[in-house]
Amino acid sequence: MAKFVISRRKFLTSASLGVTGIMLSGCDAFDSQLRVGDGLRSFLEGANGLTWRAQRLLAGDSLAPEFTEADIRQPQRPNGVTAPDDDVYKSLLANNFADWRLDVSGLVEKPLSLTREQLMNMPSRTQITRHDCVEGWSCIAKWTGTPLSLVLDQAVVKPQARYVVFHCLDTIDRSLSGDIKYYGSIDLIDARHPQTILAYGLNGKPLPVENGAPLRVRVERQIGYKMPKYLRRIELVDSFAAIGGGRGGYWEDNGYDWYGGI
Amino acid sequence: MQSVARSQSTVGPDTAAPKDATLIYRQSRWTRLTHWLWAISLFFMLLSGLQIFNARPQLYIGKESGFAYNNTIFAIGAENTANGPRGYTEIFGKRFDTTGVLGWSGPAGRETSRAFPSWATIPSYYDLGTARVVHFFFAWILSTTLVVWLVASLVNGHLRRDLVPRIDDLRRLPRDIIDHAKFKFHHTREYNTLQKMAYGGVMFVLLPLMIITGLAMSPSMNAALPFLNDLLGGRQTARTIHFVVMLLLVAFFIIHMVMIFAAGPINELRSIITGWYRTDPPAHGSKTPQRGA
Known part of the structure; x- marks a missing residue:
């Protein structure tokens, strides 16, 4: 075989051409196969189920890290909808949520309709935790609320229930069939996790509107989009088929993974 | 010289005998398979990762x-x-x-x-949800491949024979650096010192660090392994390290490409596709000991 003799210039030219070629092939070549519902996309999404099972196995019922007062160095950064423009919400807010109720429905023995006072009279949990947004940022804050498990116990969950769906008051999107209000869901393991609370307090004060007043959920072992704000109703279901686009949440219907522990 | 003898007999009769003495079976099927699985995973992880970064740059x-x-x-x-x-x-x-x-x-x-510009991200348009789907899928492939490679390399001796540094490597280092700087390459059965350092660094430092800092960003893994972020200096520091290691992996990739082009792309590509590698004739490489494949 002939020995490769290659000049430095020739070599640098071909090397840079090679690298450029590889980079250019990346851009939009895969776009068409990655839309929600496409075969390749659905195949890749299978990894989320694997992650869900693996993390359930590894994390068990362990608690998310909690921090100290000294770690609270700034107000909780709000994200997503920060001032709902919905008439229903605005009238509830005008009345300081006196007419607001949290309904618990679906696969439960005793449907509930709880006032804010009733929730606040239940045993509460306060925790200083780190909020991790799907975008990549984190923010530490102190949350106070009613453990979701207490509410579920009061409603008595039927054995066939598998998920807790949160229905919210804020319009996140508009479609031809009307306004889409935020919705999301978690499994019963996270719903019954001791740190999963229906929060009405933030950093020692009532929960502000931008952070989800009157009530938002905290799911400390998942990413921020799994913790809906402006809660209106909790529904116990055995499948997502009748919820929005059928993938378990607003962001999920827009291509985000349902399990947000990563 | 065992390997040389075996190589000749496997190659077949249609190639001339004296030439074949330099053709050796250098890369096992495990090394080749895992190499290409990494190449594919790292490509997708980089481009989807840059998309994820774009959400919070x-x-x-x-x-x-x-x-x-x-x-x-x-x-x-x-x-x-x-x-x-x-x-x-x-x-x-x-x-x-x-x-x-x-x-x-x-x-x-x-x-x-x-x-990051659209030619450097998957998808090319802004779509954080899809980038996460792609990123986490290939994260599984990459990590599984690393475990498979580690086990295979322990069993087939690749690790002990080719990657573990020896005293000799240290002695050869200055010479090696000069040779690389002059684009003078010795084609031998063994990896040279800089190759061992580069490959070892990627396998045992960069990729594990990438996986660890990736896991440290997962809220659920933080509950399972709370010490991880304490060790790394917090979740946001872990994210920063994840990004820096990405840059180092890209730097490795560029140098890797440069070296392949400089050392003879056809021979190098053949060895990582088929396993067969053309070494320098003994006259040139007599100083280098030949170890059995």
Whole structure:
């Protein structure tokens, strides 16, 4: 075989051409196969189920890290909808949520309709935790609320229930069939996790509107989009088929993974 | 010289005998398979990772991101100037104009504000949800491949024979650096010292660090392994390390390509596809001991 003799210039030219070629092939070549519902996309999404099972196995019922007062160095950064423009919400807010109720429905023995006072009279949990947004940022804050498990116990969950769906008051999107209000869901393991609370307090004060007043959920072992704000109703279901686009949440219907522990 | 003898007999009769003495079976099927699985995974992980970064094109040091205070050490963004919108990259508070590539890019007249340009991300348009789907799928492939490679390399001796540094490697290092700088390559059965350092560094430092810092960003893994972030200096520091290791892996990839082109791309590619590698004739490489394959 002939020995490769290659000049430095020739070599640098071909090397840079090679690298450029590889980079250019990346851009939009895969776009068409990655839309929600496409075969390749659905195949890749299978990894989320694997992650869900693996993390359930590894994390068990362990608690998310909690921090100290000294770690609270700034107000909780709000994200997503920060001032709902919905008439229903605005009238509830005008009345300081006196007419607001949290309904618990679906696969439960005793449907509930709880006032804010009733929730606040239940045993509460306060925790200083780190909020991790799907975008990549984190923010530490102190949350106070009613453990979701207490509410579920009061409603008595039927054995066939598998998920807790949160229905919210804020319009996140508009479609031809009307306004889409935020919705999301978690499994019963996270719903019954001791740190999963229906929060009405933030950093020692009532929960502000931008952070989800009157009530938002905290799911400390998942990413921020799994913790809906402006809660209106909790529904116990055995499948997502009748919820929005059928993938378990607003962001999920827009291509985000349902399990947000990563 | 065992390997040489075996090589000759496996190659077949149609190739001339004296030439074949230099053709050796260098890369096992496990090395080749895992190499290409990594190549594919790293490609997708890089491009989807840059898309994920675009959602928050800032890097911080600490447990959280400072909004009421400043712990940002790196940022890519766009700003309006007298000359129209410009892209910038800020490193430790020092700002560079990176219009066209970082911060502000796109086809002429249709530029948009985005950290990494669309040719460097999957998907090419902004879609964080899809990038996460792609990223986590290939994270599984990459990590599984690393475990498979480690087990296979322990069993078939690749690790002990080819990667573990020896006293000899240290002695040869200065010579090796000079040879590389002169683009003078010795084609032998063994990896040279710089190769061992580069491959060993990727397998035992960069990839594990990438996986660990990746896991440290997962809230669920933080519950399972709370010490991880304490060790790394907080979730946002872990994210910053994840990004820096990405840069090091890209640097490795560029050098890897340069070396392949310089050392003879056909021979190098053949060895990582078929396993067969043409070594230098003994006259040139007599100093190098030949070890059995």
